[in-house]
Amino acid sequence: MTTAVTNKEIIKEKQLPKGKNLTTKDRLIKVDRKDAKLALAHMYVAFTALLVGGLAGLLQVFVRSGAFQLPFGIGYYQILTVHGVLLGLILTTYFIMGFQLAAVSRTAGALSNTQRKLGWIGFWLMTIGTVAAATMVLLNEASVLYTFYAPLQAHWIFYAGLALVVVGSWIEGLSQIMRYVQWRKENKGQTSPLLAFMAVVNNLMWFVASLGVAIEVLFQLLPWSLGLVERIDVLLSRTLFWYFGHALVYFWLLPAYMVWYVVIPKVIGGKLFSDALARLSFMLFLLFSIPVGVHHQLTEPGIDGFWKFLQVVLTFFVIVPSLMTAFSMFATFELRGRELGGKGVLGWFRQLPWKDSRFLVPFIGMVAFIPGGAGGIVNASYQMNQLIHNTIWVTGHFHLTIATAVVLTYFGAAFWLIPHLTGRTLTSRMNSLANTAGILWAVGMFIMSGAMHIAGLLGAPRRSEYSTYGGSEQAAEWISYQFAQAIGGTILFISILVIIGVVVNLLWFAPKGEEEFPVAEVAEGGGSTPAILENFKVWGVILVALILIAYTFPIFDILSNSPAGSTGFKLW
Amino acid sequence: MANHKKTSDDNLKGTLYATFGIGIIIIVIWALCFNLFIDRF
Amino acid sequence: MHIHKYEKWWLVFGTSTLIIFLIIIGVSAFHAGAHPNNSKWTIDYEKVDEIAPFDNPGVHKVEGKDWDYEVVLVASAFSYTPMEIEVPVGSKVRFVATTKDVIHGFEVAGTNINMMLEPGYVSELVTTVDKAGEFTIVCNEYCGIGHAMMYSTLKVVDADDNSSH
Ligand code: HEM
Ligand SMILES: [Cu+2]
Numbered sequence: 001m002t003t004a005v006t007n008k009e010i011i012k013e014k015q016l017p018k019g020k021n022l023t024t025k026d027r028l029i030k031v032d033r034k035d036a037k038l039a040l041a042h043m044y045v046a047f048t049a050l051l052v053g054g055l056a057g058l059l060q061v062f063v064r065s066g067a068f069q070l071p072f073g074i075g076y077y078q079i080l081t082v083h084g085v086l087l088g089l090i091l092t093t094y095f096i097m098g099f100q101l102a103a104v105s106r107t108a109g110a111l112s113n114t115q116r117k118l119g120w121i122g123f124w125l126m127t128i129g130t131v132a133a134a135t136m137v138l139l140n141e142a143s144v145l146y147t148f149y150a151p152l153q154a155h156w157i158f159y160a161g162l163a164l165v166v167v168g169s170w171i172e173g174l175s176q177i178m179r180y181v182q183w184r185k186e187n188k189g190q191t192s193p194l195l196a197f198m199a200v201v202n203n204l205m206w207f208v209a210s211l212g213v214a215i216e217v218l219f220q221l222l223p224w225s226l227g228l229v230e231r232i233d234v235l236l237s238r239t240l241f242w243y244f245g246h247a248l249v250y251f252w253l254l255p256a257y258m259v260w261y262v263v264i265p266k267v268i269g270g271k272l273f274s275d276a277l278a279r280l281s282f283m284l285f286l287l288f289s290i291p292v293g294v295h296h297q298l299t300e301p302g303i304d305g306f307w308k309f310l311q312v313v314l315t316f317f318v319i320v321p322s323l324m325t326a327f328s329m330f331a332t333f334e335l336r337g338r339e340l341g342g343k344g345v346l347g348w349f350r351q352l353p354w355k356d357s358r359f360l361v362p363f364i365g366m367v368a369f370i371p372g373g374a375g376g377i378v379n380a381s382y383q384m385n386q387l388i389h390n391t392i393w394v395t396g397h398f399h400l401t402i403a404t405a406v407v408l409t410y411f412g413a414a415f416w417l418i419p420h421l422t423g424r425t426l427t428s429r430m431n432s433l434a435n436t437a438g439i440l441w442a443v444g445m446f447i448m449s450g451a452m453h454i455a456g457l458l459g460a461p462r463r464s465e466y467s468t469y470g471g472s473e474q475a476a477e478w479i480s481y482q483f484a485q486a487i488g489g490t491i492l493f494i495s496i497l498v499i500i501g502v503v504v505n506l507l508w509f510a511p512k513g514e515e516e517f518p519v520a521e522v523a524e525g526g527g528s529t530p531a532i533l534e535n536f537k538v539w540g541v542i543l544v545a546l547i548l549i550a551y552t553f554p555i556f557d558i559l560s561n562s563p564a565g566s567t568g569f570k571l572w
Numbered sequence: 573m574a575n576h577k578k579t580s581d582d583n584l585k586g587t588l589y590a591t592f593g594i595g596i597i598i599i600v601i602w603a604l605c606f607n608l609f610i611d612r613f
Numbered sequence: 614m615h616i617h618k619y620e621k622w623w624l625v626f627g628t629s630t631l632i633i634f635l636i637i638i639g640v641s642a643f644h645a646g647a648h649p650n651n652s653k654w655t656i657d658y659e660k661v662d663e664i665a666p667f668d669n670p671g672v673h674k675v676e677g678k679d680w681d682y683e684v685v686l687v688a689s690a691f692s693y694t695p696m697e698i699e700v701p702v703g704s705k706v707r708f709v710a711t712t713k714d715v716i717h718g719f720e721v722a723g724t725n726i727n728m729m730l731e732p733g734y735v736s737e738l739v740t741t742v743d744k745a746g747e748f749t750i751v752c753n754e755y756c757g758i759g760h761a762m763m764y765s766t767l768k769v770v771d772a773d774d775n776s777s778h
């Protein structure tokens with residue numbers, strides 16, 4: 001029973017938009033009105049971040065083409081900090097928290113007043129933090145990029161603001177977990193709703209991972225930027241950051257996987273392929289997302305080759321649940337396509353609802369994840385990391401993964417989630433605009449990311465404004481690819497404008513009505529779900545053990561070997 | 573929405589080809605990069 | 614828990630592929646020595662100019678070592694010393710580099726020489742430069758406003774152009 005709801009709120013059946021596969025009772029189960037308000041608050045921030053961050057991205061590709069200079073003394077790296085923070089940290093965290101909250105409320109039932117209050121406290125802490133950090137970036141006191149590596153030293157308010165964002169997200173995550181625990185208490189011995197379970201796994205992973213960055217900020221960056229201590233252990237701070245940083249990317253990815261596993265099957269009119277396998281893959285993500293952060297530090301001094309390689313091996317394990325996901329997705333599509341009469345080996349493919357933006361836009365994301373994942377395996381391949389480390393290839397890579405696979409899935413979800421929350425509907429006009437945006441995104445990203453991958457292999461560095469490097473021939477070659485990136489980036493920005501247009505329509509102008517929050521049911525005969533998959537104690541112990549194995553020695557080594565710390569620098 | 577029995581006899585030939593296709597894409601990209609790595613000093 | 618036959622095939626195929634990748638890079642690293650920079654050498658980053666070998670940056674021919682040349686390089690915001698490095702093609706070179714201030718990158722574009730330079734640490738890499746040509750050295754880690762202005766050049770020249778070899 002994955003769609004079980006305890007205190008479900010059944011609303012009266014109203015007119016439903018035509019051409020959608022809604023026939024079950026699920027369409028009637030709504031997110032609680034008060035919870036909807038909280039979830040919507042997140043959407044406002046997330047899509048504002050998309051617009052401003054997207055504009056920064058557009059300016060970046062223009063500057064890097066060499067044909068444009070920023071006015072009013074604005075710095076390239078200031079803009080890049082805005083882009084990275086708003087899109088990498090703010091858009092993602094807000095969307096995730098809003099979506100997960102709605103998913104928990106939809107599948108486990110409305111939050112209690114206490115739980116909801118916690119949600120609002122978290123939301124406001126995050127928002128105060130965002131405003132504080134953004135102010136420092138605008139004042140040019142924090143052009144340290146979204147990874148804020150020491151010993152470049154930002155204003156302490158920037159670090160404090162980001163810390164508030166993390167703490168706020170913890171509190172929100174806690175309120176979601178409390179709702180899940182309540183459900184388990186009220187429904188002893190039953191398998192919990194899959195979406196709620198997945199949200200809980202993602203929150204747990206987030207707690208354990210963000211502990212690293214919390215320690216970095218509280219015990220290193222804050223005292224140091226406040227002048228309480230003079231020096232900072234740079235390598236330790238980077239290692240703590242990346243202990244967090246790789247899991248961060250899985251924190252972004254898992255909500256997209258929730259949509260792929262649970263929502264998309266319903267959108268196409270099919271069933272969940274396997275409840276148990278979906279849970280298993282999430283547990284594997286929980287285990288292997290964290291003890292792998294050193295794969296971002298493969299070319300750094302001070303960490304032993306053996307331990308780097310060990311984390312490379314663990315990194316390869318985290319690919320396995322993605323392989324499982326790929327199979328589940330195709331199987332869901334094929335089963336449904338055959339049900340609709342698709343014949344032959346690939347005939348089912350044409351039967352899928354290609355005109356439905358709730359399917360098409362995330363599907364484009366799934367396709368992007370194939371080259372994105374393949375590139376990721378190259379990045380993680382120990383010495384092969386030297387080929388691409390800190391080149392623009394890396395930027396090309398994560399614009400396929402996070403900035404296509406993940407965000408297109410978020411957008412595809414927003415196209416039903418926002419109207420579901422506002423009590424409006426996605427009209428067919430908006431639906432086709434949304435599809436247009438998805439296609440524009442695919443085209444723009446193919447050009448931009450493709451050019452980034454090639455230029456990166458030719459050696460072009462990332463995080464770099466326009467430069468001829470003293471007239472170097474190699475640099476001249478990179479610049480021709482930067483032109484291509486500017487063309488792709490412009491198309492992407494147009495796509496963002498279209499998406500913002502659709503979102504604005506869904507928020508305030510779309511016709512009143514009921515939009516379904518799609519939640520798939522398990523296919524009959526899909527097998528039962530072993531209780532072990534919900535035994536968080538067991539998985540927690542394995543997780544801690546893996547972290548200790550992967551990190552004890554490297555951290556001990558860093559501490560015992562460490563040179564004198566660094567003073568702060570403000571070089572922008 | 574037919575009630576679908578999901579058993580090992582489900583026809584998932586297309587899925588088999590699609591996933592193995594992904595595997596081959598991964599192998600090709602990785603091999604090309606490895607080759608480039610070996611080629612360079 | 615029920616797993617479809619084809620899913621088993623796929624997972625076996627996928628996982629074996631990953632294991633083969635790991636074996637290839639593992640053997641090439643631990644057997645053939647193709648490691649990235651893993652140096653444990655520490656230094657006082659505020660006194661780099663006084664500490665050997667960084668008191669004398671440049672290209673040095675060496676005898677009796679596993680390599681023929683040592684290239685000593687110092688990075689600081691926003692330049693490299695020296696601005697130009699010349700080594701004969703086919704020689705085995707040990708690159709040793711560090712930073713005097715923030716984190717910088719040391720990437721010889723179009724080659725596998727790519728390492729982070731972090732304050733307090735010396736990074737190193739040994740390689741045989743087997744292709745002649747001019748390679749731009751760029752800083753690939755953001756270090757401040759002049760980050761993209763930071764470069765140097767590695768010239769790998771034909772052996773007979775160089776009298777000492
Ligand atoms: C209009 C669409 C976009 C354009 C034109 C664009 C362009 C760029 C460019 C050119 C860079 C690299 C700049 C450099 O290394 O110097 C960059 C970095 C980045 N982008 Fe985007 N991007 C877009 C959308 C997105 C989206 C939707 C996300 C995430 C959800 C995203 C996340 C990032 C991140 C995290 C960085 C890294 C920043 C850093 O290195 O500090 N971008 N983007
Ligand atoms: Cu990672």
Ligand SMILES: [Cu+2]
Pocket residue numbers: 717718752753754755756757759760761763
């Ligand atoms: Cu730099």
